Amino acid sequence: MRDYPPLVTAWTDRSAVASDPTVPDTRSxxxxxxxxxxxxxxxxxxxxxxxxxxxxxxxxxxxxxxxxxxxxxxxxxxxxxxxxxxxxxxxxxxxxxxxxxxxxxxxxxxxxxxxxxxxxxxxxxxxxxxxxxxxxxxxxxxxxxxxxxxxxxxxxxxxxxxxxxxxxxxxxxxxxxxxxxxxxxxxxxxxxxxxxxxxxxxxxxxxxxxxxxxxxxxxxxxxxxxxxxxxxxxxxxxxxxxxxxxxxxxxxxxxxxxxxxxxxxxxxxxxxxxxxxxxxxxxxxxxxxxxxxxxxxxxxxxxxxxxxxxxxxxxxxxxxxxxxxxxxxxxxxxxxxxGQPDPWPQDREGRLDPSGPLVDQASGLWVEPGELTVVVSADPDASAALADRLGRYLPRDVDPLSMDSDEDARGRAATAARRRAEEQRRTIQERDREQADRAWGVTLGGVDLADVPLEEVRRTILVSDTAAAVFAGTLQDAVDPHGRCTREQAEAALRAACAEDVYDITPGGWQGLLDERGRGLSGGQRQRLVLARALAHDPEVLVLVEPTSAVDAHTEAAIAERLGRHRLGRTTVVMSASPLLLHHADRVVFLSDGAVADRGTHDDLVARRPDYRRVVLRAASEEVPA
CATH class of the missing domain: 1.20.1560.10 (ABC transporter type 1, transmembrane domain)
Incomplete structure (x- = not known):
């Protein structure tokens, strides 16, 4: 007799009857x-x-x-x-x-x-x-x-x-x-x-x-x-x-x-x-x-x-x-x-080479392996879009549709409204599948991300952006959700992210419970906990989007100093205009209108590019929350 929790699967195909009894039939x-x-x-x-x-x-x-x-x-x-x-x-x-x-x-x-x-x-x-x-x-x-x-x-x-x-x-x-x-x-x-x-x-x-x-x-x-x-x-x-x-x-x-x-x-x-x-x-x-x-x-x-x-x-x-x-x-x-279909192709068999450079053809970004590269842009949306491309995420250019586009319609009008909404949803699905199936334009070690299984991309490249959430559970689960780290590795990730105070204030230490979305933590503590989680995962390529935007200057300086040491020998890309992070970068890349305008050290770019100076000085003058 089937008991709970029941056996189910995430995959559903609306075009054919699935032979697996755990696959729901969503055709109607x-x-x-x-x-x-x-x-x-x-x-x-x-x-x-x-x-x-x-x-x-x-x-x-x-x-x-x-x-x-x-x-x-x-x-x-x-x-x-x-x-x-x-x-x-x-x-x-x-x-x-x-x-x-x-x-x-x-x-x-x-x-x-x-x-x-x-x-x-x-x-x-x-x-x-x-x-x-x-x-x-x-x-x-x-x-x-x-x-x-x-x-x-x-x-x-x-x-x-x-x-x-x-x-x-x-x-x-x-x-x-x-x-x-x-x-x-x-x-x-x-x-x-x-x-x-x-x-x-x-x-x-x-x-x-x-x-x-x-x-x-x-x-x-x-x-x-x-x-x-x-x-x-x-x-x-x-x-x-x-x-x-x-x-x-x-x-x-x-x-x-x-x-x-x-x-x-x-x-x-x-x-x-x-x-x-x-x-x-x-x-x-x-x-x-x-x-x-x-x-x-x-x-x-x-x-x-x-x-x-x-x-x-x-x-x-x-x-x-x-x-x-x-x-x-x-x-x-x-x-x-x-019944929403998975847009990602299932027939890819390539493998990524983390020892090679990470290259984005759309912007001209070239990231040397094993270096800490900081990307500076006057347009935060351009930096976020670049991070999405590096992690093989579809662009954020589509607003989700309601299941009923005209909820006040009745009778035939309601049927016609549902058909229009279904056509719009089908258009978005076809667009997603087309984007996912073609060449991606980002290569790692000379291999396009579209030529390898999505699981391989996710294993190799980790993108941690400002939308990352903290889930309810123990502190150990928050830092090491997959249970891969030793205690020493988890503690090293906390230190690199300057998140030791989160451990100190959590009753029970590693087994202490956190609320959903980390409601008992400040904005800076949540951000540092998310950073610690990304560092504990220890991917071959780590992409961070504004990882210190919610911390004070003193803590940001400590993170900037520890981040490079912790990621030594691993490819790390940081999207930020923080001068404290820029000082510790192996290489700085400056984006203008979504494309690489210059690259070098922070001091070199400050000396030769007025537009770079304006972006960095504006970031330095903005008030940072505690």
Missing amino acids: PGRLLWWFIRNQGLLFVVCALLSLTWVLPGATAPWILGRAVDEGIVPGDTARLGVWVLALLAVTVVGAGSGVLYHTMVVRSWLVALYGTVSLVTHKSVQLGHVLPRRVPTGEVLSVSGSDSDQFGAFLEIVTRAIGEFIALVVVAVIVLRIDPELGAVILLVAPLLVLTSAPLLRPMGNAQTRERTRDSELTGRATDIVAGLRILRGIGGERTFGSNYAVQSQRVRHAGVRAGGWQALVESIGVLLSGLFVVALMWLGVARVRDGQLQIGELITFLGYALFLLQPIRTFFFLTQKATRAFVSARKSASVL
Whole structure:
């Protein structure tokens, strides 16, 4: 039996059915929901069987009660009455025990679906890395991992319950048909009639839930952005503006939720109304049969019991339509995230030579192996773009699209809006694949980065930029997430990054816990911890982007002095205009308009290039946070 955490994989291919059962089928929402059912395998079957054994005793209880009245109470046969009482006790015990087991297993099934979805999203995020935010908003990813995973669990629960209650409905119909064919026909027709009655309401309810889901994911993304940039917002006084925008979006989510809830309430009210009418009609027909002498009193009690019993299956079928609609909406969103293809070619077999120079053809950068090279540019975006190219990262020139580009559209307009958004997403995917497949223009040891597997590039070249995050966990995990370092190596990385104070203030030392994003640390401490992590990894080629922008001058001077010693004999490229780092560089490269304008030592460039002096002096005069 499949238990949690379930086995899943990050790779999904929307163009073909994968033979690996752990690969979700994201070609359509329906296929993804069916994959969730197949992926649970025996667990789903067990839940359905337990649901049946839980519901069937309730389906037979009215018949047993009716037989007890007709064969035991009316004729005064105590023995027969005792037999039927024991039978009623037996089915009650079986039903109660099965109910406990069913609840236990269905919670397990729910957790498998929930944590399985979280694991799928995590693996997809790891697989695509920086590519995923180019295609999907951050809030959308979080919503799939958070709320949609719960919808899949609820869908599986209601499906297993509906299977058991459908079989019970058939059993009841057979029993009633044997007693009275006309009343049995009424019972058989009532469920399809209720479904047909509510069917026209499912599409507007689904559209309203989609609109609520889209606005909620946008609200989640906005909250994530605010939390990530809270320090900056406070510095520029932008909390009120962003808070107001968040409040506006929150109200839009509330309005969409009210509208979706209204449609859901309408569907439920129709279900309650028709269920009540059904009970009244069934009882009216049964009383008429007793009056005409066609039914015995015990059979009437049986009909009364079934009239009340059938309310639950009917409500379950209504819940099935509602939860299936929500699950379909969630599956469409999840398929858009999990079905994002990997743009990187899988057929590369080259190998990089770290002993050779690192060359960027677009800018003309030439980095000698084993040297500490500092790149200075008046345009920080040019330096960041160069660092991305050196690490084989796609350019940051695409804003992610929302899953629904026109959330207020309805009917055909909504369908057309989704098609336009899908076309735009496909265009971005094709552009990413085209960029990843062609020659990259950056070589290491004469080998283009596009000619080797991406794993080889990531193993050899490490880029640590200003967006690097600190994750929750121990200090040891933060510095050495892969568990490769000895204690001496980890301590050497902390010293080189001047991050010893982080160790000192963390209760428990290496096993002390850090909050998510390092919330208990200052900006400078977080930056130095990220630098220590990069140094502890000890790659053949290390690219650092503004590694000392958040530290004071004294600490920056110590880092500049220790960095070169720690990376001695390894190729290191630093994007910075800090004079303290420039003084310790083996070579300085000056970029102008994204291309190499000059190279040499810091003193030589200061002496012969006024534009270089302006950039460096401006950096030196800027106030550095403590």
